[in-house]
Amino acid sequence: xxxxxxxxxxxxxxLVTAPLEFFGTGVYRQASRAARAILPVAIVFVVWDALAIAxxxxxxxxTYVTGIHLPFAIPLEELLFFLVIPxxxxxxxxxxxxxxxxxxxxxDRKARRR
Amino acid sequence: xxxxxxxxxAVIAVILVCAWEFGILHTGLLRKPGYxxxxxxxxxxxxxxxxxxxxxxxxxxxYDDDHTIGVRFPxxxxxxxxxxxxxxxxAVLLLWERQRPKADQADES
Numbered sequence: 522x523x524x525x526x527x528x529x530x531x532x533x534x535x536l537v538t539a540p541l542e543f544f545g546t547g548v549y550r551q552a553s554r555a556a557r558a559i560l561p562v563a564i565v566f567v568v569w570d571a572l573a574i575a576x577x578x579x580x581x582x583x584t585y586v587t588g589i590h591l592p593f594a595i596p597l598e599e600l601l602f603f604l605v606i607p608x609x610x611x612x613x614x615x616x617x618x619x620x621x622x623x624x625x626x627x628x629d630r631k632a633r634r635r
Numbered sequence: 636x637x638x639x640x641x642x643x644x645a646v647i648a649v650i651l652v653c654a655w656e657f658g659i660l661h662t663g664l665l666r667k668p669g670y671x672x673x674x675x676x677x678x679x680x681x682x683x684x685x686x687x688x689x690x691x692x693x694x695x696x697x698y699d700d701d702h703t704i705g706v707r708f709p710x711x712x713x714x715x716x717x718x719x720x721x722x723x724x725x726a727v728l729l730l731w732e733r734q735r736p737k738a739d740q741a742d743e744s
Contacts, residue, residue, distance in 0.1 A: 527695050530687060534680075558730035566723055569644065578640035578702040585695045603723070609680070610724040611731055614673040621669050 526585040527598040531605045541612040545619025548611045555611060563603040570599050638715075640702025645715040648722035655729065662732040670728065674721070681720050686710040 522529055542548060548555050571593035573579055581596050589597040656665060664670050688695045691711045698713050706714045 527688070530684060530695075534684060537680075554731065554734050554736075557734055558727050561730060562723060562726045565726075569648075573640065573644075576640050576702075577699050579696055579698045582693075582695050582697060585693075606684075606720075607724060607727040610673070610677050610727060613676050614669065614728055614731070617673045617676070618669045621672075 523584065524587050527581075527596070528587065528601070531598065531601050534605055534609050538609040538612045541616040544616035545622070546615065548608065548615050555608065558611065559604060559607045562607060563600075566603045567595065567600060570603075571595055637701060638704045640699065641713070641715045642702070642704050645718035645722070649718050652722045652725050652729070655726070660729055660733055662729055664725075664729055664732045673728075674724070677720070677724055678717070681717070682709055682712070685712050685716050685720070689713065689716070 542550070574594050581599070586596045586598050591597060591600055656662060686709065689698070689707070689711050691707075694711075703713045703715055708714060
């Protein structure tokens, strides 16, 4: 996988979580709400990332990244990380809530029938 | 092993997210069972993905031991990553909750 490895990991995260979109009202279908949740947090974490890279707190193995960099030596993959992982988190949260709501409705119906 | 560069900022991030919710936003997110179930699922996936990113046999991300407390668990994940991940995902969920459409209130999704 070499230089593509980090990108492939992120793509796998998107692929695995994609079906969660259909559990409830979805996240991709509320793209602007998702953007307003993800982007402000991503900005803060990208700044944190830039400071950590500058301070030598962590570095990226050149073997497993494309080598495409943003300003402040941030690998492209890192920016994508701050978009992809929160998106996966939102999809999980949305699907869990939809499932809980469905179970609650089922319980209500059962209770009414009694 | 001072923890200056990663451990301390990671702890501060968690405190800031809690302060943001309990002092300003008041979304009630942290009292919802759905939130904690979701974070359990996120944690399980973090162990897989982060475990892959940080494995010492072929690491994608390399940490300077001077900036962590040096505890790597499970696999080779620096424990600070769990604070970092919790703060990031929780902050995003807080903003998502704050923008809940009115018609959606009952459905909770």
